[in-house]
Amino acid sequence: MNVAVSQERPEEAAADLVVAGLYEGEEPPGELASAPGAGDAKGGFQKLTLLRPGQPERLLIVGLGKREEADPERIRLAAAVAAKEAAKLETPSVAWLLPECGDDEATAGALVTGTILAAYRFDRFKSSAPDQPPPAGIESLTLLAPQAVAGATEAARICAAAQNRARDLQSLPSNVATPSFLARHAREIASHHEGVTTEVLGREEIAAKEMGGLVAVSQGTAEEPKLIVMRYAGGGSGPTLGIVGKGVTFDTGGISLKPSASMHEMKMDMSGAAAVLEAVGAIAELGLAVELLAVVPATENMPSGTAIKPGDVITQYNGKTVEVNNTDAEGRLILADALAYAVELGAEQIVDLATLTGAVLMALGSTYAGLVCNDDELAGAVEAAGRESGELVWRLPLHPEYLELMKGTVADLTNTGAKRKAGTITAGAFLAEAVGETPWAHVDIAGTAWDVGRPYTGNDASGFGVRLLVELARELSA
Ligand code: BES
Ligand code: ZN
Ligand code: ZN
Numbered sequence: 001m002n003v004a005v006s007q008e009r010p011e012e013a014a015a016d017l018v019v020a021g022l023y024e025g026e027e028p029p030g031e032l033a034s035a036p037g038a039g040d041a042k043g044g045f046q047k048l049t050l051l052r053p054g055q056p057e058r059l060l061i062v063g064l065g066k067r068e069e070a071d072p073e074r075i076r077l078a079a080a081v082a083a084k085e086a087a088k089l090e091t092p093s094v095a096w097l098l099p100e101c102g103d104d105e106a107t108a109g110a111l112v113t114g115t116i117l118a119a120y121r122f123d124r125f126k127s128s129a130p131d132q133p134p135p136a137g138i139e140s141l142t143l144l145a146p147q148a149v150a151g152a153t154e155a156a157r158i159c160a161a162a163q164n165r166a167r168d169l170q171s172l173p174s175n176v177a178t179p180s181f182l183a184r185h186a187r188e189i190a191s192h193h194e195g196v197t198t199e200v201l202g203r204e205e206i207a208a209k210e211m212g213g214l215v216a217v218s219q220g221t222a223e224e225p226k227l228i229v230m231r232y233a234g235g236g237s238g239p240t241l242g243i244v245g246k247g248v249t250f251d252t253g254g255i256s257l258k259p260s261a262s263m264h265e266m267k268m269d270m271s272g273a274a275a276v277l278e279a280v281g282a283i284a285e286l287g288l289a290v291e292l293l294a295v296v297p298a299t300e301n302m303p304s305g306t307a308i309k310p311g312d313v314i315t316q317y318n319g320k321t322v323e324v325n326n327t328d329a330e331g332r333l334i335l336a337d338a339l340a341y342a343v344e345l346g347a348e349q350i351v352d353l354a355t356l357t358g359a360v361l362m363a364l365g366s367t368y369a370g371l372v373c374n375d376d377e378l379a380g381a382v383e384a385a386g387r388e389s390g391e392l393v394w395r396l397p398l399h400p401e402y403l404e405l406m407k408g409t410v411a412d413l414t415n416t417g418a419k420r421k422a423g424t425i426t427a428g429a430f431l432a433e434a435v436g437e438t439p440w441a442h443v444d445i446a447g448t449a450w451d452v453g454r455p456y457t458g459n460d461a462s463g464f465g466v467r468l469l470v471e472l473a474r475e476l477s478a
Pocket of ligand 2: 251253301327328329330331
């Protein structure tokens, strides 16, 4: 989608659809108030009124609710309902009159984010009849706003486009989005950005490095696992930021097989990887002054004659032994290796994103991702990035007793506590063992990666984490 900023008046904007916000109990802004029918427009939050004043040809008034409740999230939601309406009206060019809502740059960014995310479709496997081409989506968005918001507008466009690419990766079926596909995709991202490099380890190299977790999970599948490492040399004086994403391209559960009803959703068990890879591209495109190291362990988790079995003992990359009592708790096994590897490669602060536990969905639903963190300062930074980006996280406690639940009977650790207590935290406690003293934040996105249900995410892949990671990198580079 093309995004531009213009100082045209809404009456003269050359767009198929002009959109303006309206606060409850107020009049439409400026001269739009005198457009025929404008007096009947509703200001209730997300209410829509379509007028045909002639100049502009079509005017969509979007209710912004109470002025005192307005914030960037409400602007994203309002932008999303307007974008859906534009799609229905089949108006390829849209101009949005920037509403008054505190900081203009944040408002402009929220409008762009809400519009681009809401306009997303995943239809590449749909064949369309030649006489019935698919309806054209929004091709251009113009913000009628002061030129000063141009930078924030472009930054939001870059992030939202990257987030939509992450949604593509999530939505692709596992027979397309294999670990090798993700590795090729990482190389492709690197080829588009100066300062980004990629290195990929295959099955033999992973085994040679004795990454026992990744070896164990991938031994049940014919599909070659990949350990993808990306670096972005953006400079800056801050610590090297490590970002790690769970890349299970399909999680059957392995021998501890999942029930079949929702198993197809597990093509998205690589949502953490998708967000991490696309965040690298976005951070590089934005040219943020940060040293970035991304590590993505990618594999399928399959049952087979060669698969790991419940009770088997493995040795992780950091030397710790683990009883694999449930082969469906595979994410922590591959992440523990990736986290220890990230520390070895020089990450000084690490954030990992993973669709790790069903328990986080019980605890926080799809509104907040779960945060488990060994460092108060980093936790504060991730929470702040969440508030700023709208990708919210809620911190869960990391008490030493949780690690007790993960002690093994015959090995150092088990990958599943005998009692199903605090599933999200105990998974975090397991991961904490892999990073030692390095400040580390684990973001469990099992509840937020899909089926979120907001107007700008819909119920499919959400691309959660791209904006969060970009915002965190921006904070660290400031
Ligand atoms: N990929 C799943 C977690 C998941 C579940 C993500 C639902 C999204 C939606 C993960 O590998 C898993 O199966 N975790 C188990 C852990 C348990 C065996 C300790 C779970 O959450 O049930
Ligand atoms: Zn699993
Ligand atoms: Zn999984």
